[in-house]
Structures are given as structure tokens and as C-alpha cells.
Amino acid sequence: xxxxxxxxxxxxxxxxxxxxxxxxxxxxxxxxxxxxxxxxxxxxxxxxxxxxxxxxxxxxxxxxxxxxxxxxxxxxxxxxxxxxxxxxxxxxxxxxxxxxxxxxxxxxxxxxxxxxxxxxxxxxxxxxxxxxxxxxxxxxxxxxxxxxxxxxxxxxxxxxxxxxxxxxxxxxxxxxxxxxxxxxxxxxxxxxxxxxxxxxxxxxxxxxxxxxxxxxxxxxxxxxxxxxxxxxxxxxxxxxxxxxxxxxxxxxxxxxxxxxxxxxx
Amino acid sequence: xxxxxxxxxxxxxxxxxxxxxxxxxxxxxxxxxxxxxxxxxxxxxxxxxxxxxxxxxxxxxxxxxxxxxxxxxxxxxxxxxxxxxxxxxxxxxxxxxxxxxxxxxxxxxxxxxxxxxxxxxxxxxxxxxxxxxxxxxxxxxxxxxxxxxxxxxxxxxxxxxxxxxxxxxxxxxxxxxxxxxxxxxxxxxxxxxxxxxxxxxxxxxxxxxxxxxxxxxxxxxxxxxxxxxxxxxxxxxxxxxxxxxxxxxxxxxxxxxxxxxxxxxxxxxxxxxxxxxxxxxxxxxxxxxxxxxxxxxxxxxxxxxxxxxxxxxxxxxxxxxxxxxxxxxxxxxxxxxxxxxxxxxxxxxxxxxxxxxxxxxxxxxxxxxxxxxxxxxxxxxxxxxxxxxxxxxxxxxxxxxxxxxxxxxxxxxxxxxxxxxxxxxxxxxxxxxxxxxxxxxxxxxxxxxxxxxxxxxxxxxxxxxxxxxxxxxxxxxxxxxxxxxxxxxxxxxxxxxxxxxxxxxxxxxxxxxxxxxxxxxxxxxxxxxxxxxxxxxxxxxxxxxxxxxxxxxxxxxx
Numbered sequence: 001x002x003x004x005x006x007x008x009x010x011x012x013x014x015x016x017x018x019x020x021x022x023x024x025x026x027x028x029x030x031x032x033x034x035x036x037x038x039x040x041x042x043x044x045x046x047x048x049x050x051x052x053x054x055x056x057x058x059x060x061x062x063x064x065x066x067x068x069x070x071x072x073x074x075x076x077x078x079x080x081x082x083x084x085x086x087x088x089x090x091x092x093x094x095x096x097x098x099x100x101x102x103x104x105x106x107x108x109x110x111x112x113x114x115x116x117x118x119x120x121x122x123x124x125x126x127x128x129x130x131x132x133x134x135x136x137x138x139x140x141x142x143x144x145x146x147x148x149x150x151x152x153x154x155x156x157x158x159x160x161x162x163x164x165x166x167x168x169x170x171x172x173x174x175x176x177x178x179x180x181x182x183x184x185x186x187x188x189x190x191x192x193x194x195x196x197x198x199x200x201x202x203x204x205x206x207x208x209x210x211x212x213x214x215x216x217x218x219x220x221x222x223x224x225x226x227x228x229x230x231x232x233x234x235x236x237x238x239x240x241x242x243x244x245x246x247x248x249x250x251x252x253x254x255x256x257x258x259x260x261x262x263x264x265x
Numbered sequence: 266x267x268x269x270x271x272x273x274x275x276x277x278x279x280x281x282x283x284x285x286x287x288x289x290x291x292x293x294x295x296x297x298x299x300x301x302x303x304x305x306x307x308x309x310x311x312x313x314x315x316x317x318x319x320x321x322x323x324x325x326x327x328x329x330x331x332x333x334x335x336x337x338x339x340x341x342x343x344x345x346x347x348x349x350x351x352x353x354x355x356x357x358x359x360x361x362x363x364x365x366x367x368x369x370x371x372x373x374x375x376x377x378x379x380x381x382x383x384x385x386x387x388x389x390x391x392x393x394x395x396x397x398x399x400x401x402x403x404x405x406x407x408x409x410x411x412x413x414x415x416x417x418x419x420x421x422x423x424x425x426x427x428x429x430x431x432x433x434x435x436x437x438x439x440x441x442x443x444x445x446x447x448x449x450x451x452x453x454x455x456x457x458x459x460x461x462x463x464x465x466x467x468x469x470x471x472x473x474x475x476x477x478x479x480x481x482x483x484x485x486x487x488x489x490x491x492x493x494x495x496x497x498x499x500x501x502x503x504x505x506x507x508x509x510x511x512x513x514x515x516x517x518x519x520x521x522x523x524x525x526x527x528x529x530x531x532x533x534x535x536x537x538x539x540x541x542x543x544x545x546x547x548x549x550x551x552x553x554x555x556x557x558x559x560x561x562x563x564x565x566x567x568x569x570x571x572x573x574x575x576x577x578x579x580x581x582x583x584x585x586x587x588x589x590x591x592x593x594x595x596x597x598x599x600x601x602x603x604x605x606x607x608x609x610x611x612x613x614x615x616x617x618x619x620x621x622x623x624x625x626x627x628x629x630x631x632x633x634x635x636x637x638x639x640x641x642x643x644x645x646x647x648x649x650x651x652x653x654x655x656x657x658x659x660x661x662x663x664x665x666x667x668x669x670x671x672x673x674x675x676x677x678x679x680x681x682x683x684x685x686x687x688x689x690x691x692x693x694x695x696x697x698x699x700x701x702x703x704x705x706x707x708x709x710x711x712x713x714x715x716x717x718x719x720x721x722x723x724x725x726x727x728x729x730x731x732x733x734x735x736x737x738x739x740x741x742x743x744x745x746x747x748x749x750x751x752x753x754x755x756x757x758x759x760x761x762x763x764x765x766x767x768x769x770x771x772x773x774x775x776x777x778x779x780x781x782x783x784x785x786x787x788x789x790x791x792x793x794x795x796x797x798x799x800x801x802x803x804x805x806x807x808x809x810x811x812x813x814x815x816x817x818x819x820x821x822x823x
Contacts, residue, residue: 026333030341094333137325144326180334189329215294217320218332242294244332248340249294 003082007048007075008055011083015043017112018085019262022076024094024118025192026180028054031093034251038259043089048079050096052184061184069095069195073102080110087112089262093247094118094218095192098200101231105203113265114208115258118244119227120219122196129198130222138193145186201230208234209261211254215242235261286362286383292376294318303383308355319381324351324359335366339379343368349386361390434600444630445651452506453755456783457710459500460805464716466493467808468723500805503783508560508648508655515557515655519679522554522561522586522609523547529562533582536569540579541615548587554609555679560652567645568613568672575617575670585612589675591659603659608675615671620664628662649674696809697816699725703745704815706730707737707752707765708781717751717811724812734760734768741769747776749819754782779818781806 003009010029013019019039023031029047036045049056050072065071076099080088090111092100097116104111123131124138133141180188208231212224221238228236237257241250280287286303288296299314307314307322314322320331327350338345344367352360365382469489476482526545534543565584572582589610596603620628627633629650649672653660657677664670704726708714711732718730729745731737733756741747750769754762766778783804800821802814 024333026330027337031337033341133325140324141326141329144324185334193329215318216332217328243336245337245340248337 003075003078006051006057006060007079008057009046009048009079009083011044011046013040013043013045015039015041017043018046018083018088019043020046020048020076020080020085020088020090022048022090022092022096022099023050023053024092024096025188026094026185028056028180030054031245031247032091035091035247035255035258038255039262046079046083046085046088050188051075052188053180058181058184061181063187066187067191069099069102069191069197072096072099073106076100076103077107077110080107086110089113089115089265091115091258092117092119094244095120095195098195098197101200101204101208102197104206105200108204108206111206113262114204114206115211115261116208116227117211117247117254118213118216118219118224119210120223121198121201121227121230123193123218124196126196129226130220132218132220132223133193141193142190145189198226198230201227202232204231205233207265209258210234210236211239211246211257212236213239213241213243213246216244218244285385286381288314288319288381288383290319290379290381292378297378306354306360306383306385307352308358322352324353327351335364339366339368343370349390352383361386363389437600441629448506452503453783455499455503456804457713459496459503460783461712461716463493463496463500463805463807464720466496468719471723471808496805503805505563505645505648507783508563508651515560515652517555517557517656519553519555519681520558520561521551522611522676523551525558525561526565526584526586526611529565532566533569533584536566537573537582541573541576542581544581544583546583546585548585550588551586552588552607552609553679554676556656556658556676557652560648560656561676564649564652564674565611565613567648571645572613572615572617572670575615575619577618580616580669582616583612583614585614586610587612588678591675596659599659601654601659603675604657607678608658609678611674611676613672613674614669616669619666619668619670621666625662625664629660696724696812698812699815699819701725701727702748702819703727703729704749704751705737705740705747707732707734707750707756707762709733709753709755709757720808720811721751721815723808724815726815733758734762734765737765738768741772741776747773749777749779749815751779751781751815754780777818777821779815 008029013036019036021029021032021036023029028049032047036047039045051060051066052058062071065074076090080086080103086109088111090100090104090113092098092115094117097114097119098121100111100114100116101119101121104114120131122129123133124135125131125133210224210228210231212219212221214221224236224238228234239246239250239253239257241253243249246254281301283300283302286306287298287300288303289298291297296315296317296319299311301311304311304314309322320328320336323331331350335345335348344365346365348364348366350362350364352362354360363384363386365384367380369377369380371377466489470486470493473482473486473489526547530543530545537543569582576582587610589608591603591605591608593605596605629646633647650660653674653676659675661673661675662670663673699721704721706714706718706721706728708717708730709732714730714732718728721728729740729747731740735758737750737752738760741750750766752762752765756762756765760768762780762782766780769776769778778800780799780801781804782801800814800818802810806814
């Protein structure tokens with residue numbers, strides 16, 4: 001199985017230095033469609049889908065491997081090695097920002113800079129640490145995922161109906177943006193929201209940019225500040241954009257923040 | 266219902282009271298307008314809702330998935346349809362809904378607002394839940410069915426295996442039973458004939474003794490001895506046949522197997538010959554066993570003969586005794602019925618050539634022999650088997666080619682009673698004669714009746730001979746003096762010897778009774794064992810044995 005096919009890797013752009021864009025939980029590489037064009041003239045743009053999302057090879061999904069974010073970080077390192085990349089600028093959204101941190105800890109030579117969009121090393125509150133969710137809320141999320149097979153749209157209905165009965169619904173899923181396999185999405189949710197990578201932050205000295213949105217229910221501002229405090233060589237930018245996906249809701253502001261950072265790296 | 270002012274026109278009424286919730290979301294992400302229907306469903310007033318975000322009214326899972334899945338989807342494709350979410354109302358109640366969202370942009374392409382339409386999906390969610398539950402039930406039923414099928418195969422295989430074992434055991438026991446019936450029947454007829462032959466030869470001998478000696482007479486004497494020797498060997502064979510068929514009359518007594526073996530050592534060593542060593546390992550504290558001592562000796566001699574023949578180049582025969590307990594698990598694995606409990610074990614092991622499985626399966630059958638023609642009768646192990654089974658014991662035979670053979674006899678433990686002392690009476694005693702007593706002889710076989718009557722008369726008894734029960738009873742009911750009823754057990758005309766004796770004793774309480782039989786089953790024998798006080802002379806009997814037995818019964822007290 002080639003790494004390129006497994007992770008549906010696409011490469012474009014005219015630059016020498018590579019910028020790797022990694023999507024977060026809930027979407028695929030389409031997530032970056034409003035951002036990457038701004039960098040194509042100066043950088044080699046590398047996009048990919050995590051296994052289980054978008055056009056990745058679903059057969060490569062292993063519950064064991066992807067029960068920890070390390071499994072995803074290994075894939076990222078393999079993509080860099082496959083494309084013979086080094087000193088890259090990694091741009092990770094949401095959970096992928098932590099995947100980038102883990103990869104940089106394992107193979108620092110591959111990463112010259114990290115851009116972390118809405119990062120969270122731990123989603124569950126823990127003593128003085130405010131992750132944004134109580135343990136019971138995450139428990140409720142996981143219970144809900146275990147017991148509720150409805151999925152989140154009719155696109156997931158084929159799972160319960162059987163694809164043979166409703167091929168049209170399956171078609172809708174595959175034609176939409178942000179394709180995710182519902183069962184894998186559930187497992188990815190578990191892996192993501194149960195993760196605790198706080199201890200990994202101090203191990204990474206790669207220059208990093210943290211983009212923190214306002215009113216982000218997934219990763220509140222306190223979390224962005226925590227990451228900034230514990231990631232040795234980091235800058236924190238508080239964005240005017242609200243929500244969890246500034247790359248979609250405020251692409252200009254996102255591009256400007258990234259550009260001003262990478263221009264200095 | 267609504268706390269808002271009454272709708273002023275038709276379109277306003279349609280917006281406020283449509284069968285779905287309507288929300289307009291400003292580009293800032295905050296609710297700009299919401300209809301009365303949504304307000305009613307959530308329990309929040311419209312002014313409570315305006316200025317909040319739609320996501321704020323979802324459960325935690327919904328909020329997370331909205332932010333990570335559906336908000337990006339809306340941004341990228343401009344809409345999403347039929348997203349299943351749970352709204353959490355003012356007092357915490359959940360409302361399952363389906364949500365559509367679409368971006369409204371102006372001609373310049375700038376976002377004006379997001380229209381969110383919310384449908385009450387309570388019923389649909391319930392159907393889906395039921396559908397899911399039904400599917401899960403089917404899946405778990407399928408799993409259970411598969412497991413059942415898997416275990417079913419194993420269970421069927423086990424049952425079939427057990428059934429086949431049981432059938433094999435049944436076939437084996439039916440075969441042994443059939444052979445037993447056949448051999449028993451043959452032995453019975455032969456015993457009658459042998460009684461006449463041996464009796465005739467006895468008589469010839471006695472008459473020859475009275476004649477003056479001559480060369481011819483000596484030759485006649487020799488031929489007569491040869492004939493008698495042959496007839497006695499034939500009698501031994503029929504006895505073994507009866508033993509196998511478990512129809513011999515056993516006289517089990519409490520005995521000490523160690524002492525019995527000790528008394529038999531000389532004979533066994535002679536049987537084994539010089540090249541085979543005999544080693545007896547007698548257990549201390551051995552229980553008494555309940556068995557017929559004569560037959561047990563026969564069994565041990567038979568085993569010794571077999572062992573000797575298996576050790577043509579010499580070897581060692583070991584006889585060990587031990588107390589043994591057969592538990593439920595052990596006896597349930599046997600092909601024949603054996604009661605669990607305490608047994609006295611006599612193990613006879615040789616260092617001979619051993620047997621293969623095929624031979625082992627047939628080894629107890631009468632006339633089955635691995636020996637050359639003329640070297641063995643094939644009745645030795647049959648006697649061992651029949652005797653042990655009839656005694657209520659169990660034989661286990663272990664053998665492997667090249668590793669010798671071990672025969673384990675499990676004989677029932679005798680509880681209570683004292684061991685009898687086995688004596689060999691080798692001194693010659695004169696033949697006891699009659700003193701003119703009257704004997705009522707009942708025998709259906711005419712030749713045998715004539716022989717017995719002749720012998721008894723020769724011994725000095727008065728004999729009244731009849732062929733069945735009814736004429737015998739007539740005699741008994743008459744005033745005729747009778748001292749002894751000597752009757753065959755098996756009689757025609759619906760009355761066996763036992764019934765006849767019982768009837769006779771009703772009339773003459775002091776009457777002595779002697780039974781004879783070559784084929785003892787139930788008539789006077791319970792489970793193959795004589796009841797106390799019952800006298801029996803087995804066929805074939807010699808003139809001397811008859812004389813001794815009749816005298817003994819007449820002289821017995823009572």
C-alpha cells in the first residue's frame with residue numbers, strides 16, 4: 001500500500017519549500033480550499049486525508065493503530081519521507097495540530113515551523129487545567145456515539161439501513177465535501193477527545209504559531225494560552241474570527257496570520 | 266403558546282406558526298430571528314433566543330459535531346440537509362430534530378444570513394431507533410444462531426460418538442450373550458450325554474474289577490481308562506463353556522485371595538514350567554472377596570496357561586493383589602454393567618509377546634485362540650470372563666504387542682463373614698452305599714434316568730423313577746415311603762424341579778431334596794449362586810460323586 005494512495009496525498013504549487021496542510025476531525029483536505037491558493041506561488045502545497053476521511057483508503061484503517069494520535073503522527077512522518085520532504089511548514093487544524101506536535105517530537109528535522117489552528121492538548125478539564133469539557137460531557141458524547149447510530153445527517157442513514165437499500169444516500173455522502181466514514185468518525189472522536197498530549201508540548205522546540213479563534217467551543221482561549229505557555233518556541237495570535245474553523249469562516253485573516261509567520265521562517 | 270404579539274398578516278403567520286422551526290443566523294453566527302414554533306418547542310422566548318448561537322441549543326455531542334462537521338460543510342457547499350441533531354430545551358428535555366441550513370447571499374456573493382429550518386423528528390427517530398434495535402436483535406440472533414450451529418455440530422458429534430460407543434457396547438454384550446446361550450445349550454446337552462458315558466464307563470470298570478484277570482481284560486481295562494479320560498476332558502470343556510455362559514452353579518464364599526493364591530503356587534509353577542518365574546506380590550490387609558474358590562483357581566490356572574504360551578522363550582509371571590475402588594467415572598466408561606464400589610484386585614501380568622487391538626477385542630470369545638490347532642481350546646479366557654462377570658466382578662485386559670499382558674480381575678469385596686479354609690481332600694475314601702432308603706428319581710432324559718436309577722440301585726437304594734413333575738407329585742401324595750427326592754431342575758410339563766420340590770415339601774416336611782442340572786439358571790440358583798440349604802450335584806457326575814452326594818444329603822441334619 002503506497003502512502004500516497006493511503007492518505008490521498010495531493011501536491012501542487014510552485015515553491016521549493018513544502019507547506020503541509022492537515023485537516024482536523026470532521027472534514028478532509030477540502031477544509032483548506034480557501035487558504036492554500038494564497039501560498040501556491042511560493043510553496044509546494046502538500047494536502048492529504050487522514051485514513052478514514054475523504055479519499056483515503058478505508059481498508060487501511062486499523063482500530064488499534066488509530067486509537068492513539070501517535071498512529072496519525074506516524075502517517076504524517078511517512079508522507080514526509082515518501083515525498084523526501086524536510087524543514088517543512090506544517091499547518092494543522094484542530095486535532096491535527098497536536099498530530100503535528102507529536103510528529104515534530106519524533107522527527108524534528110522534518111518540520112521547520114508549525115502552524116497550529118485551534119489546538120488542544122486535552123479537551124477534558126483536569127484540576128486547574130480548563131480543557132473546555134467536563135469528563136461527564138465527553139462521557140455523554142462517547143455514550144451518544146455508542147448508542148446513537150443515527151449519525152449526523154441523512155448521509156449516515158445508509159449505515160443503519162444498509163447501503164443496498166438506499167444507494168442514493170451513500171451517493172450523497174461520497175459527493176459531498178468532508179467525506180467521513182461514520183464508524184471511523186466515531187472512533188476518531190473517541191481517540192481525539194480522550195487524548196491528553198500536554199506532556200508532549202515541552203518536548204517540541206520547533207518555532208510554532210498558535211491561531212486561537214474567539215468563542216471556539218471546541219478549543220477555548222484558555223487552551224490556546226496553555227499551549228502557548230507550554231510549547232517553548234511559540235507565538236499566540238488571538239483571531240477575531242469566531243468558531244472552530246477560521247480557515248473556512250475567515251480565510252483572509254487566517255492567510256494573513258500564517259503569511260506573517262512563515263515570512264519570518 | 267407565544268408571548269409575541271399576534272401576527273399581523275398572513276406571511277407573518279406562516280413564518281411564526283409553520284410546522285417547523287425557522288431561524289435566521291446573521292453572518293456573525295448569532296441568531297437574528299426565530300419563529301414561534303421553535304420558541305414553543307424549546308421553551309425559550311424568542312427574545313431569549315435572539316443573540317445566541319444555534320449550537321448553544323444542542324446537546325454536547327451535537328455542538329461538537331456541528332462545529333467540526335456541519336459548520337464546515339455549510340461554509341463549503343453553502344447548505345446542508347437533514348442533519349439529525351438533538352435540541353435541548355429550557356428544562357433540559359431533548360427534542361430529536363432534523364436540521365436543514367442554507368446560506369443566503371446577495372448578488373455580490375456576500376453572506377446575508379443563514380436560514381436554518383428545524384423539523385420535529387421525534388417519530389422518525391423512534392422508528393429509526395426501533396429499526397436499529399430490530400437490526401441489532403437480528404444480528405445478535407444471527408450470532409447466537411451461528412454459535413448454536415457451531416456448538417450444535419460439536420454436540421451432535423459428541424452425542425453420535427456416545428451413541429456409537431453405546432451401540433458398540435450393546436453389540437458386544439449381545440454377541441457375548443448369544444454365544445453364551447449357544448454354548449450353554451450345547452454344554453447342557455453334552456453334560457447329559459457325558460453323564461451317561463462316564464457312568465457307563467464307571468460301571469464297566471466296576472464290573473471288570475470283578476472278573477478274573479486276563480490279557481484281554483487288561484486291554485479292555487486300558488481302553489476303558491482311555492475312554493474315561495477322554496470323557497472327563499470333555500466334561501472339563503463343557504464346564505468351561507458353562508462358565509463362559511455364566512450358567513454354571515457358583516458357590517461363592519468369603520475367601521482370602523492371598524491364601525488361595527499361596528495354596529495354588531505349586532500347581533501354577535508346574536503349569537508355567539521351568540523357564541517362567543512366578544512372582545507373587547500379596548497385599549497386606551487385603552479384603553476378603555466373595556467368589557467360588559474352585560472357579561477362581563480355574564481362572565488363575567487358565568491365565569497362567571495363557572501367559573506360559575505367550576512366553577515361549579521364558580519370562581516372568583507376576584500375580585499381585587490389592588484392594589481397589591472402582592468409581593462412577595470408571596464403571597460408566599465400561600461396556601458392561603459393573604457396580605461402582607470396593608473390589609479385591611488380582612492382577613496377573615506376563616512378560617510375553619502381548620496382543621494387538623484386534624486380538625484384544627475377541628479374546629474373551631469362546632473358541633477364539635491364537636494358539637496352533639490342537640494346542641488350546643480357546644476357552645481359558647472365556648472361563649475367566651464368564652466367572653468374573655457372574656461373580657459380580659470385572660475383568661480388565663491390558664496388552665500391547667511386545668510389552669506383555671496384564672489381566673486384572675476385580676472381584677467383589679466380601680463384607681462380614683470369615684474366610685473359608687480351602688482344603689484339598691486327596692485321601693481315598695470308600696464309596697458310601699445306601700441302606701435301603703427310597704429315592705424318588707425325576708429325570709426327563711430316559712437314558713440318563715436309566716443310568717442314574719441303575720447306579721443308585723447298585724449302591725443299595727430303592728428307586729422310583731419318573732420322567733416329570735406331575736407323576737412325581739402323585740407318588741409323593743401316596744403313602745409310599747420316600748427318603749430323598751432326586752430331581753433334575755429342568756423338567757417338562759410345566760413344572761420345574763424347584764416347583765416340584767416346594768410342592769413335595771408341603772406334603773412331606775422332612776423330605777430330603779437333591780437337585781441335578783447341567784444347565785443352571787434361575788430355578789434353584791439366584792444370580793448364579795446356590796441358596797443356603799439347597800443341595801445340588803452338577804452334571805456330568807460320576808458314580809462315585811453320586812454315591813457321595815446322595816449319602817451326604819441323606820445323612821444331613823434336618
